[in-house]
Amino acid sequence: MELLFAIAIGALTTSGVYLLLRARTFPVVMGLTLLSYGVNLFLFASGRLATGQQPVIGTTASYSDPLPQALVLTAIVIGFAMTAFLVVLSLRNLADNENDHVDGRREATTAASKVEQEVSSK
Amino acid sequence: MSLPLVVLLPFLGAIAAPLFAQGGRTAIAIASSVPALIALAALFPHWSVLSAGGTVLHTYEWLPVLGLSFSFRLDGLALLFALLILVIGLLVIIYSHYYLKASENVAKFYSLLLCFKGSMLGIVLSGNLLLMLIFWELTSLTSFLLISFWTHKQDARRGARMALAITGGGGLALLGGILLIGNIVGSFELDDVLAAGDQIKAHALYPVALTLVLLGAFTKSAQFPFHFWLPHAMQAPTPISAYLHSATMVKAGIFLMARLYPALAGTEQWFYMVSFTGMATLLLGAYIAMFKHDLKGLLAYSTVSHLGLITLLLGMGTQLAAVAAIFHVINHATFKASLFMAAGIIDHETGTRDMRRINGLWRYMPHTATLAMVAASSMAGVPLLNGFLSKEMFFAESLQLNLPGLWAWIPPIVATLAGIFAVAYSARFVHDVFFNGKPVDLPKFPPHEPPRYMKFPVEILVFACIMVGVFPTVSVGPLLYSAASATLGGDVPDYQLAILHGFNLPLLMSFLAFFGGLLMYTQRQRFFDFHAQLKEVDGKAVFEFAVSKIEDMARSFTKWLENGSLQRYAMLLVVSVIAVTIMPLAEHGFFIGENGLSPVDWPTGIAAGVLIIAALATALWHRERFYALVLLSVVGLIVALAFARFSAPDLAMTQLSVEVVTIVLLMLALYYMPSWTPMESSRSRRVRDVLIALAAGAGMTLITLAMLTQPFSSISEFFLENSKPGGGGTNVVNVILVDFRGFDTLGEITVLAIAALGIYAMLKNTALTPPPGDGLGHAWTRDHYPLMLRQIARPMLPLALMVSAYIFLRGHNLPGGGFIAGLITSVALILQYIASGMVWTEDRIPFRYHNVIGLGLLFATIAGAGSLAFGYPFLTTTFGYITWPVVGKFEVASALVFDLGVYLAVIGATLLALVSIGRLSPHSAIKSKMEGA
Amino acid sequence: MSPLAEYAISALLVFGGAFTLIGAIGLARLPDFYTRLHGPTKATTVGVGAIMLSSVIYFSAIGEGVGISEILITVFLLMTAPVSANMLAKAAMHIGVKTVEDTEGKPWEQ
Amino acid sequence: MFDRLSFPQPWLSLILFLIWQILSDGVSGGSVVVGLILAWLIPQITHGFWPERPAFVKVWRMPAYILRVLKDIVIASFSVAWLILTPRNPRPAFISYPLRLDHPLAISILASTISLTPGTVSADVSDDNKTLLIHALDATNDQEVIDAIYNSYEKPLMEMFQ
Amino acid sequence: MIVIALYLSIAMVTVAALLNVYRLIKGPDEPDRVLAIDTLYINAIALIILLGITLGTRMYLESALLIAVMGFVSTVAMAKYLKRGSVIE
């Protein structure tokens, strides 16, 4: 189980980091979202994995560690706030620079649109 | 008290001077003179102590941790310099009064001049090396401001910058040197340092300290190869040149070498570094001086040369040479200051300083000419003038150096050669300016004598030249003795201040220099022709080239590194993390902990497989954005399932709700964005990124694996035990959130609130044009609000509110709570927006989201602050059970109010954020309640 | 737990699982989007409904109280599934998702 | 907002009250009090969202309708399951269904019913609310489908929404 | 017997989920993918209920309730995005 969980976090991290390193805001946002999924799972796992031991007093014989759960809950909400801000900042970037390159570059029209056509004709 | 006062007075004067600006130029000049007069009066009483070979010391503690004190120390050397600074300073003030034009900022001029004077006095009177350094750098700063006094002149600005760079930079080296000395001696007090000469010289760091100190001294005193700043500093108004660049500031380096003579001199390093630098400077300055057509240029290089001479004398290391050095300091200050002032008068009267145009001034201004000629003769070393005396001593000492073999010939030859040049340029100064035919094309013609009292300072100085030249013992004897004694640390050798020491080798050298110089001047055209062939290496050009080169390199280097690419910065971050994390991990090897692995049940395995596939597929197909978004929501869903699977129902619910809101948010944004990400990265870049990402993923996998298999115990036992009795709830996660760690939660809803407010502000003035249709070429449908959706959305709202209430109220005891309830309510309202549109929905929502956010924060804060009234800390909760007759037992918990704050803040923030984006849509650009802010 | 409850629970579980699976098979193998739309709206909803019913019975039987939240979930599903299907069909028709060749009639927007 | 102590949507309040009792796992003093509060409060907030009041004249017909639909749903599942599992390809069709109902909620209920029952999915409602586009999974005859829907569902609904 | 039924049920729902993922990745059109994830949401509800039965606890029921609500909104938003672009307007 632990190995599986670890690999899942690894996969989330891999995808997250790869997308974080992309040149457009949208993939970057998605990368950070994936990364934060991975991070939340990791932080959650710092209290170890337990089955059916929800930390609600009186419902089971033993309880999983509630503290990481509370931390992750906080982290999820904060992560959401941050993501929302970033998404809107990306929109602002789009408005200001007429494209969504992370560095605000003006579109190299010919090359990019060609690629886009390739995609859309697929 | 009097010594600090001497230093302080000019600064006070500098502050006061502008106040007198109203009273006119005379008032300000007089006001500026007062500090010097008082200072002179304050120094006078100390003479009795000094003449007896004593020192005066006034110390006040300042920063003991640094070893820095307000320590002021007066001895012969300090007195000599202080007198030079004060007296010549006074003369310069008088001279400036006539020199400056009425239109100029006289107040600033005097103010800066007084600042400079105070700093200079600070250097010579400091009894603490660090204090001295402070004043040292202050002179660099004030001189920077003074040189660029005429800020409109580009040369002045450049000259000033160069002077600041060289002398300020030297000051930093000096700082290093002083700190090392302080480190060696254990004190920065001058008395301690001077007493510890042997200890310093024996220390391993002595060569470093010496080099650093000398760097400071050489730069300040314009020694080769740092000499070039000085001639360019001559862009300053002439009184400044006279004061700073002949009499005082450039002497600061000399002063420093003299001051630290007992502590640093007398070693081979000292000898070679100082004397050879001095020699090179002496010769180079004298040589170049001859070829300068600019009057001040000639004087400037001559100054460089004389500074070299003094340095050479100090470097020789013999006591007599040191005496000669001190003597020449006095003499040079007097004749050179008067020459500068004379040059200033000529400039003032003719409008130019170009000697090729200035000729035959004798006919127009004989009085000035006479004064200048006397001073120039002193510079040339003509007998009966003070310059001759110290030069004779210099020649004599140049013969005394114990150099091996033929090397012994070098100092006297250099000395004589420099003497020849000195005579030649002095002759040029006299002949070319005052004789040599008629003036050529002068800007002001005819020139005439300056105002009577503009010449007064020159007269005083020339008088001093003659007095010292004829009656050396009477005029400067005691002062020189006292200064020499202070320099040498008490042992003053026998020396005689006679007009003539008889016919000896030095006199012969003088004759040689004199006639050789005259001869050279008569043959000057040949030398000019010869010099013209040489490619002149201008230090300034080199310096400026170097600086601009450095700046260019800095600029391109910065642009290269800080290239504005987020991809690079992010890559650096990720790689840094991998680098620093992998090391400790690799050190002990990767491992699986003591608990080992537990078996996998296959549904979990399949879910994890789906998660992994979806995560990787998101990255793989990220360029098709909507597709990637769908994959992302699969990942989010499975993460939520994972939380449920591993005993975290609260997390599962939070994750689910947040995920949906996030997806909606991303789609709101995606509307305006391209539907596809263009292929931009090169193949190598993608391969690189994949490798980095794999490394990061592998790292996380290994860390997680290690972590999960280690045995563990935590502080959570406490939470589990106290949740019910202490926090009044059985859902420990919720009790942690609203009670044990309620402060985190307060911070977290603040984050949410700020994000929403920030989003709102950011989008308020943003105009985005949405695409007319999707990327496949379909125009959007006109069907904004589908009937079935509208119909289902309405009953969903009360139902969802009911569920929210349920989730909210049970949260303290069962999975749920304010966050999740808030998100459910938000999502239900978002559904209304989706189904029926902005305008319709907002018409039915009777509050501003801003206020909901504020209310949420307020509730949470007030709930937390309530306990303060009972003397308990912020966020202390209470709960109890109320039994009502019919209703039964009710739990009432103050944490519920806090959670209500959370609930409201979540609703306000989520909706404000999403609705702000929705409002961008042109369709909703209709007046609504939220408009206006 | 009474045997009757046990039978009921087991039957409902298997029934629910089977129908969920059938819905998914439909989604996987039916020929076009519009036909695939039928699977989830019916089979899956029914399947999940059955599983939920088994849960209700199970928790009542083991004395955990009458779990009727599951009913609420089912009601939600029944309310929302047609709307989802409707929205998706509209989207598909708008985009012009192709129908299998032997479909009679045409979507309005094509 | 909370300007009156009334129940603007009594049916809704009743439903909410009942649901609350379900959610609270049984009726107790506490659940009644909170249920009452919510039954009052929530409609106060949401009644603005119901611009056109549904005219439930014959609400008592509703349970029978629901039961019938539930029964049909189960049957529908079996028939769809059969279609899915048999190797032959179904013969799908788009059918335009002429609506007689005119109340939007009624149309919506009908469309939902159609989607949940045998082999049909409501794909769209025309802009004028007069026609319903239905996708049938396996239709041999359009009119049969139309008649079946009319008789089984639209007619009862029309009786309810008069 | 319940255990076997539970096991079977879980197996079938899991396989169903896998088939949904297959459709999601295969597409070919965006509505297919949204339909797949909508179905996946419903499968997730089933899985959570089954988990609850397996563990003998009702702690996770509300998660299922939430999936029902959230999954619907998500699907609706996606569908609306596909035909209108603008989810909230």
Next chain:
Amino acid sequence: MTHWLIAPILIPLLGGILQVFMGYAPIGLRRTLAIATTVLMLVSAVVLLALASDGSYRVYAFGNWQPPFGIVLVLDRLAALMLVLTAVLGLFCHIYASGGADEGNRQFHTLFLFQLMGLNIAFLTGDLFNLFVAFEVLLIASYGLLMHGGGTSRTVPGLHYVVLNLAGSALFLISVGMIYSVTGTLNMADLAVKIPQVTGSNLNLVKAGGMMLLVVFALKAAILPLCFWLPKAYARATAPVAALFAVMTKVGIYAIVRIYPLIFGDDAGELANLGMDWLFPLALVTLSMGVIGALGADNLKTLVAWQVIISVGTLLAPIALGSEAGLSAALFYLVSTTWTVAALFLVAELVASQRGTAADKIITAPKMHHRTFLSVLFLIGAVAASGLPPLSGFFGKLLILKSVEPSAEMAWLWGVLLVGGFLTLIAYSRAGSIVFWWNVDGHLETPEPMNNRVAVSTGILTCLTMLIVVLAGPLSDFTRATAEQLHNNQDYINILQTPMHVPQNPLVGEIN
């Protein structure tokens, strides 16, 4: 337990909430209330400084839960110093902003106050995860502030700043997870107890976690190679915001100073002085990079932004060497450089406002209005920043130089610091002489008027460097005592023994 400890948090929080509601109130009222809030905050900070100067630790346990279980605020000299530093800075920036820079966003004051609150939480908290929350509060507020004021130029740097910090937050969480997964605690004092006891393979996890945490702080502090987000973001922010941000990098440094000597201090066994051998060379390289950037800067704000990076390098080098003297020197310099850099941002903005299209670019332009006033302020700032006497920057650097004993590190530190100072001097003199002195003929299009609030706040903030010189003695005594306190972590650990007000939650059941 004194309730003063929460004052610097509650005051801006309540002030900020008030501002949320007052979005439509007249701007004058909003400004007055916002500045009054900042003044109150300053008062509370000064009270805390007075409390802290007796050298004891004061603990505030939220919810009356004893550490390590609840979140605690811990007041010591370092925290008090940072609070006062920030409050003073915040006040002048706020006054400056009320001169007109706060227009265009009705929530400016809210963001500003929340930003201050986030900073204060960060300085006071004694809990690792709460530090994360504090970071997020101050970051999200800073994102909002960074984007304040419209214009397109700050969008891209803002985006970079946000993305990198989001990644940084993720790393923070991972580090917290790793540390918690071994120690099972989040309280810093408790960590200081538990980490030295870590053995075996758990060392790996803690070490990796500690190193990762250091990267997070390094990112906030803008240490090479994680500093490139900063120059453009700061240079393009609105002046009072950029000025306030002068303290943001210091939060990263604060976190290092707070956590590493305590948790990974000399007593931490195998984990002692974790990461410090990395930090020292990086600090010097950072300093050098800052100097290079400053030399190549083509406008004043960029120049000042690179000065921020120079300060970071200068601060971290002695900290990394780990001596008490070095820490004390760094803290002294921190006070000086924060205010100076902030003042320079304000001056640069004022210059820009007076030079028409030339703005703050280092190019020639017609003579600006208020040239004397501005040039004097710039001179003071530049002298203080480049570390020349007689202003406070010099004393800071002097303390740093003096804090190292002869060694290879000393040679490096001295060399880089002195040469760096020299090159900085060149950069400032070039910039100043071109901007202020090199005037071309012509007239500027109507310059913006300079109102009193702006001029006075800039003037006072600039002249604080002189105040530091005057108070150099007491201040250096204070920083030395602070360093001493930080190095003696046993006292900090003892806060775990602080008896709570009442051991159990006292109000329980009162309503019954």
